[in-house]
Amino acid sequence: MTWAALGAFAALAIxxxxxxxxxxxxxxxxxxxxxxxxxxxxxxxEIGNLLGPPIIEGNAVEDFQNGAEIFPAMLxxxxxxxxxxxxxxxxxxxxxxxxxxxxxxxxxxxxGVRVHVIADWVGSVKxxxxxxxxxxxxxxxxxxxxxxxxxxxxxxxxxTHRKLLIVDGRVAFTGGVGIADEWNxxxxxxxxxxxxxxxxxxxxxxQMQAVFEDNWITTTGQALLGAEYYPEVPPAGxxxxxxxxxxxxxxxENLQLMYLMAIDGAxxxxxxxxxxxxxxxxxxxxxxxxxxRGVRIRMVVPGPYVDSEIxxxxxxxxxxxxxxxxxxxxxxxxxxxxxxxxIVDDYLTIAGSANFxxxxxxxxxxxxxxxxxxxxxxxxxxxxxRDIAQSQELSLEQWRHRPWTRRVLDWLSxxxxxxx
Numbered sequence: 001m002t003w004a005a006l007g008a009f010a011a012l013a014i015x016x017x018x019x020x021x022x023x024x025x026x027x028x029x030x031x032x033x034x035x036x037x038x039x040x041x042x043x044x045x046e047i048g049n050l051l052g053p054p055i056i057e058g059n060a061v062e063d064f065q066n067g068a069e070i071f072p073a074m075l076x077x078x079x080x081x082x083x084x085x086x087x088x089x090x091x092x093x094x095x096x097x098x099x100x101x102x103x104x105x106x107x108x109x110x111x112g113v114r115v116h117v118i119a120d121w122v123g124s125v126k127x128x129x130x131x132x133x134x135x136x137x138x139x140x141x142x143x144x145x146x147x148x149x150x151x152x153x154x155x156x157x158x159x160t161h162r163k164l165l166i167v168d169g170r171v172a173f174t175g176g177v178g179i180a181d182e183w184n185x186x187x188x189x190x191x192x193x194x195x196x197x198x199x200x201x202x203x204x205x206x207q208m209q210a211v212f213e214d215n216w217i218t219t220t221g222q223a224l225l226g227a228e229y230y231p232e233v234p235p236a237g238x239x240x241x242x243x244x245x246x247x248x249x250x251x252x253e254n255l256q257l258m259y260l261m262a263i264d265g266a267x268x269x270x271x272x273x274x275x276x277x278x279x280x281x282x283x284x285x286x287x288x289x290x291x292x293r294g295v296r297i298r299m300v301v302p303g304p305y306v307d308s309e310i311x312x313x314x315x316x317x318x319x320x321x322x323x324x325x326x327x328x329x330x331x332x333x334x335x336x337x338x339x340x341x342x343i344v345d346d347y348l349t350i351a352g353s354a355n356f357x358x359x360x361x362x363x364x365x366x367x368x369x370x371x372x373x374x375x376x377x378x379x380x381x382x383x384x385x386r387d388i389a390q391s392q393e394l395s396l397e398q399w400r401h402r403p404w405t406r407r408v409l410d411w412l413s414x415x416x417x418x419x420x
Contacts, residue, residue, distance in 0.1 A: 027362065028253050028260070028282055031289075038265040039347040044372065047261055048242060051254050053210070055242045058235030059202035061376050063351075065383065067183035070175070070197045071097060077167045077199075078104040083228035085115045086212045088145075088164040090123035090353070091178025094131050101179055102131060106138025114228055115140045118215055120160045121147040123178075143219045145365075158248050161364040163197075163353045164212050169231045172205035173197050174243075174352045174369055176275065176338045188334045188390075190305050195338040196383070198351050198369055202236035207243035211367045214245065239376060245367040246354075255354045255368060256361035259342070260286050266295045266344045271384045273300045273339040276308075276355040277315045278414075283356075284321060291326045300339070300387045303331035311357075313413035316399075316406075323396040330391035339387070340368075341380065348372060349380050 036042035048055040064070045078085055078101075085108055092098060109115040117135060119127060121144040135142045145160040165173040175197030177183050187194030200208065213224050246254040263270065263286040270290060277299065279287070291297055299322065306312045319329055342350040352368030354360040371377070 027280075028256055031282065031285060032260050032264050035261060035264040037267050038262060038344045043261070043265050047258070047370070050261075051242070051244045051258055053207045053243060055240050055370075055372065056204050056207065057240045058237065059200050059204040059239045059241050060237030061239045061241065061371050061373065062199045062201075063376075063379065063383065064175075064197045064199065066185065066187040066195060067097070067177065067192070068186050070177050070195070071100070071184065073199065074165055074173055074197070075100060075104050077165065077171050077173070078108060081108050081113045081115075081167045083113060083168050083231075084166075084224075085113055086164070086166045086209065086216070086224070086229070087116070088118040088160060088162045088212050088215060089179055090120045090159065090161045090163065091180050092119040092124040092131075093126035093178065093180035093182070094128040095181035097181050097184050098127070098131055098179055102134050102138070105135060105140050109139030114224075116212075116216060116224070117142045118145050118160065118212075118219060119143075120145045122159050123161070126180075143216075145215060145219055157363060159364050160215055161353050161355075161360065162211065162215070162245075162367045164208055164367060166205060166209045166212055169209050169229050170201065170205050170233050170236075172200045172208035174200075174208060174367060176340050176353060182336075190335055193336045193338045194332060194334070194387075196341065196351065198371070200241055200369060203233040204241040204243065204369075206230055206233060207241075208367070208369075211243055211245040214247070215365060218249070240372040242370045242372075243367060244370060245365070246361075247365040248363060253361070255366050256283065258350070258368065258370070259283065259356070262342060262344050262348060262350060263287060263290050265348075266290050267293075268345045269296045269298075269343075271298050271341075271343040271381060272356070273337075273341040273384060273387065274356040275302060275338045275340060276311050276357045276360075277301050277318065278311065278357040279318065280358055280361070284318065287322065287327070288325045297322070297327040298384065298388070299327060299329045300332055300337070300384065300391055301329060302337040303333045303392065305336040307336060310413045313406075313410045316402075317410040317414040319394065320396065320399050323394070323399055329394045330388050331394055332387060332391045334390055337387075341384070343377050343380050343384065346377050346381065347374050349377050351380075
């Protein structure tokens with residue numbers, strides 16, 4: 001190969017890298033300004049119209065804590081399916097849990113239920129070929145999201161981080177859990193991740209069905225229509241919910257806008273559980289404005305067990321600003337902490353797949369559910385307080401007196417924050 005050819009190849013590789021690293025949509029750059037309180041009719045009108053599908057009444061909402069509760073509930077829902085099962089996940093790794101889902105999904109597919117699964121190609125790199133083959137041989141329509149192909153390599157950095165399971169268009173799960181043995185337990189030891197899922201039963205499940213279909217169409221070019229996927233769903237409870245989705249290819253700023261509106265609409269309290277806390281300057285400014293107007297902010301973040309040291313360092317670089325502004329930060333001790341949860345003013349609960357970082361705000365496909373209900377918010381506050389009880393609080397003095405090598409590593413890690 002000639003030097004000219006090598007140079008051309010290098011230039012092409014650099015160009016592809018740049019295309020993957022830069023966000024594909026315009027970033028939010030201006031503060032939102034004063035918003036009505038999150039529990040006001042005006043806030044519901046704004047968020048219900050601005051961020052996609054409307055707020056929908058008539059749902060039952062339940063939480064499940066850690067894989068010991070999450071996996072049995074998801075598998076039970078799959079086994080009860082009569083018309084359709086649609087699942088989208090970032091992580092599907094081979095192991096005991098993967099095999100249980102293969103068995104449940106293929107049993108339903110052989111029974112005539114229409115079963116579709118999307119797994120992210122990067123996130124599911126530990127999914128062995130025999131698992132994929134077992135799904136397909138069992139009648140499951142399985143696809144990878146953005147596998148490596150030369151003609152769309154510029155989209156390689158766009159991953160689906162969504163975690164969705166929708167059954168018969170009536171029951172839907174979302175949260176942070178992956179289909180892997182690493183979640184199979186109580187989240188109370190280093191090798192088992194701490195996480196949570198939310199189940200929506202009622203007409204709100206149809207919104208998650210539509211989010212799944214968005215990526216099914218992107219991946220296959222096929223639309224899933226009919227009563228198997230979009231039935232008439234009667235009310236199942238009295239809770240109002242809204243599903244918010246984002247993707248660089250459409251609605252890329254929805255998740256960040258959702259968090260900013262919730263923060264600027266806070267009047268009393270924000271409880272935030274963040275597996276990855278690496279906010280940009282605009283989001284940091286919103287959090288500090290909330291603290292300045294007297295909002296209590298409690299944060300639970302990972303402690304000694306993490307899956308990415310560089311993200312932990314970038315996150316630590318931001319903790320000082322929050323502590324100095326008056327926030328309280330706790331580091332979860334027993335296990336790898338993977339929760340994504342926000343509770344505002346004991347009324348609005350936000351949970352789903354999105355982390356509190358630029359990758360979730362700008363690069364990944366994500367989806368979160370908003371729950372407008374004081375009873376559910378009270379239950380989620382109890383979850384936060386149980387996590388705090390298993391955490392160590394970090395003081396500003398402790399943060400300031402960490403070793404100089406740690407400070408340098410944190411600063412260097414933060415330089416790449418747009419990719420975390």
